[in-house]
Amino acid sequence: MLKFLFALLSKSKTKTLSDEEIIAEYIRTQNNYYFEILYNRYSSKIFGKCLTLLKDEYKAQDATQDIMMKILLNLSKFSGKSKFSTWVYSITYNFCIDAIRKRKKDKSVLVDDISIVADVEDEISDKFILEVKLDQLKVILDEIPMADKTVLLMKYMDGMSIRDISEVVGKSESAIKMKIKRAKEKFVKTHDNHFKNAV
Amino acid sequence: MAENTKNSFELLKEENENKFDNHKKKIKENIDGRRDIWSFFGEIIELYIPKIFGALLGGAMTGSSSDNKILDDDK
Numbered sequence: 155m156l157k158f159l160f161a162l163l164s165k166s167k168t169k170t171l172s173d174e175e176i177i178a179e180y181i182r183t184q185n186n187y188y189f190e191i192l193y194n195r196y197s198s199k200i201f202g203k204c205l206t207l208l209k210d211e212y213k214a215q216d217a218t219q220d221i222m223m224k225i226l227l228n229l230s231k232f233s234g235k236s237k238f239s240t241w242v243y244s245i246t247y248n249f250c251i252d253a254i255r256k257r258k259k260d261k262s263v264l265v266d267d268i269s270i271v272a273d274v275e276d277e278i279s280d281k282f283i284l285e286v287k288l289d290q291l292k293v294i295l296d297e298i299p300m301a302d303k304t305v306l307l308m309k310y311m312d313g314m315s316i317r318d319i320s321e322v323v324g325k326s327e328s329a330i331k332m333k334i335k336r337a338k339e340k341f342v343k344t345h346d347n348h349f350k351n352a353v
Numbered sequence: 354m355a356e357n358t359k360n361s362f363e364l365l366k367e368e369n370e371n372k373f374d375n376h377k378k379k380i381k382e383n384i385d386g387r388r389d390i391w392s393f394f395g396e397i398i399e400l401y402i403p404k405i406f407g408a409l410l411g412g413a414m415t416g417s418s419s420d421n422k423i424l425d426d427d428k
Contacts, residue, residue: 186388193381193384197373197377197380197381198370198377199370201370201372201373201376201380202369202370202372202373205369205372206366206369211372211375211376214376215376215379215380219380219383219384219387222380223384223388226384226388227391284360284361284362285361286361287361288361288364288365290361291361291362291365292365295365307362310360310362311362311363311365311366
């Protein structure tokens with residue numbers, strides 16, 4: 155009885171643990187229970203992201219499985235330099251981009267056009283981007299290039315900082331600022347092409 | 354009321370994450386299956402690699418691994 159109560163208590167305690175603490179416990183004990191907690195915290199988020207990028211529920215399902223396995227097999231490599239969620243999103247975005255690349259045989263899916271970097275002055279307000287209606291957003295995201303879509307999703311959907319995005323993409327922060335500026339311009343242009351004259 | 358305060362990116366995120374429920378069971382089953390296979394192979398490696406190394410080293414030291422088996426049986 156005492157054993158049961160102890161197990162119950164420790165289980166309720168683990169639910170309040172941070173991701174990093176859970177990873178440490180998983181690495182220490184190799185107990186699947188800790189992986190289950192991470193699975194419950196992140197699987198729907200990973201699926202949602204895969205669906206946004208791959209635009210197919212069954213492809214998103216397969217991708218989620220592969221990404222979760224990748225996370226499980228690489229948990230010991232998580233250094234803790236960035237937040238665990240950033241690490242998870244990094245794996246997710248890179249996995250989906252690779253999948254799209256293979257599908258399109260396109261090597262320039264992500265951030266290839268940001269090598270020339272200037273000091274960036276962003277003229278389009280976040281307010282405009284965030285106030286676009288949901289059905290309009292879907293049309294715009296369908297139309298803009300994958301590289302632009304990806305950075306916009308990282309910034310506006312995941313609320314990632316420039317620093318986090320630069321870590322995920324593997325480019326400098328100023329390069330990411332430039333990429334976001336260009337992506338916003340394409341976003342507005344696509345919006346205007348479709349909806350400017352709409353009532 | 355809270356719905357109104359969400360922007361379209363948040364709504365799209367929510368919409369896509371909600372579709373997870375339709376795939377939740379299948380994804381979990383497949384991950385568990387793959388995890389079982391991994392741990393099965395892990396156990397096999399854990400069990401047999403030391404024996405194989407032992408046999409190879411023993412074989413190299415005494416001639417062959419079957420000699421060791423006979424010697425072990427005698428004990």
